Amino acid sequence: MKVLFIGGTGNISVSVSKLAVARGIELTLLNRGQQGVSIDGAETIVADISQPEQVRAALGNRHFDAVVNWIAFVEPQIERDLDLFRGRCGQYIFISSASAYQKPLTTSAITESTPLANPYWQYSRDKIRCEERLMRAYRDEGFPMTIVRPSHTYDKYVPVAVGNWASYLIPQRMLDGKPIVVHGDGTSLWTLTHSEDFAKGFVGLLGHPQAIGHAFQITSDFVLTWDQIYSQIGDALGVKPNIVHIPSEVIARVDPGTGAGLLGDKMWCAVFDNSKIKQFVPDYVATIPFHLGIRRTLAWFQADERRMQVSAEDHDQMERILAAAGG
CATH class of the missing domain: 3.40.50.720 (NAD(P)-binding Rossmann-like Domain)
Known part of the structure; x- marks a missing residue:
C-alpha cells in the first residue's frame, strides 16, 4: 500500500x-x-x-x-x-x-x-x-x-493545560517547588492518549x-482528573507538586491565548466512547497508561540538557496568571 x-x-x-x-x-x-x-x-x-x-x-x-x-x-x-x-x-x-x-x-x-x-x-x-x-x-x-x-495526544510534550507543554516548564517548576496552575478545582475528567x-x-x-x-x-480509555494528571507528573519526578487552582474564566481573562483552549476544550470533562474505532480496527487497544507514558516523556527531555532549558517568557506567563489570581 x-x-x-x-x-x-x-x-x-x-x-x-x-x-x-x-x-x-x-x-x-x-x-x-x-x-x-x-x-x-x-x-x-x-x-x-x-x-x-x-x-x-x-x-x-x-x-x-x-x-x-x-x-x-x-x-x-x-x-x-x-x-x-x-x-x-x-x-x-x-x-x-x-x-x-x-x-x-x-x-x-x-x-x-x-x-x-x-x-x-x-x-x-x-x-x-x-x-x-x-x-x-x-x-x-x-x-x-x-x-x-x-x-x-502526547509523546515528547508534557500534556498540561496551562503553560508551554512543549517545554520543560512544568517539570522544572515542580522540581523547584514553585507553584503551578491547574484550572478549575482539578476534579474534571480528562483523557490522555x-x-x-x-x-x-x-x-x-x-x-x-x-x-x-x-x-x-x-483516544485511550484511561480517564484521570486534572489533579491526578499533575500528581502523576510529580510522582514521575519524585516530588509533590505545588498546585494552585484558578478558575478557567480568570485564566482566560489574564491570558486569552491559554483561555481559548480552556474554555473551548480542557475545562470540560472529556470521556470518549471508542466503540467505533474498535469496530473498524478490531485489534485497537490503548496500552500505555499515563503514569508510564509520562516517564517516557520526561526521559526524552532529560536525555539532553538543551531540551530542559525553560525560557523566561514561559515562567513569566505562569507568574502573571498566579499574580492575577492572588497566587
Whole structure:
C-alpha cells in the first residue's frame, strides 16, 4: 500500500509514521524538511504544501492509496487539497480535533455522533468548517475522505493545560517547588492518549475501504482528573507538586491565548466512547497508561540538557496568571 503523509514528523505523526513503515506500508513524507526528523524506511519529498504547483511538480503523476494531511487547519487548505488530490488517491484523511465537539457537552460520553459546535475556540470552529467542506465533497462528488478526531495526544510534550507543554516548564517548576496552575478545582475528567497508542488505531484506518465517508475519534480509555494528571507528573519526578487552582474564566481573562483552549476544550470533562474505532480496527487497544507514558516523556527531555532549558517568557506567563489570581 502506497501512502503519502503531508507532514509526518510532528507530535502525533512520528509514531504513526514509524508504525506504518513497520507494518510494511510504502510511506512517502512530503514536508519542508525543517523538523530535523527522519523516519527510517520512508521516502521524503521536500516541498511546501502551501505551494500547490511545487507539490504537483514534486509528485508528478503518482497515485496513492491514502493521503493524510497532518497540517491542515482552515477551509482554504482543504480546498487546495481537493484540487491537488482529486483522482489521485483512494482515501484522503483529515486530522480534525475532538475539541470540535459541542461545548458544553450534553452527554457523559463523547461519540462520533456528538454534535460539533464550539463557541469558545476559533481553532475548533475552523476544524469544523474543514470537516463540513470534506463532507460536501464526499456527498456531492464522491471524494474519498475520512475524518479522524484526536483528543489530547502526547509523546515528547508534557500534556498540561496551562503553560508551554512543549517545554520543560512544568517539570522544572515542580522540581523547584514553585507553584503551578491547574484550572478549575482539578476534579474534571480528562483523557490522555500516548501517540504510540493513537498510531495503532490510525494505521488500521489507512486504505480501509469501509472507513470512507466516516469520522473516527481515537483516544485511550484511561480517564484521570486534572489533579491526578499533575500528581502523576510529580510522582514521575519524585516530588509533590505545588498546585494552585484558578478558575478557567480568570485564566482566560489574564491570558486569552491559554483561555481559548480552556474554555473551548480542557475545562470540560472529556470521556470518549471508542466503540467505533474498535469496530473498524478490531485489534485497537490503548496500552500505555499515563503514569508510564509520562516517564517516557520526561526521559526524552532529560536525555539532553538543551531540551530542559525553560525560557523566561514561559515562567513569566505562569507568574502573571498566579499574580492575577492572588497566587
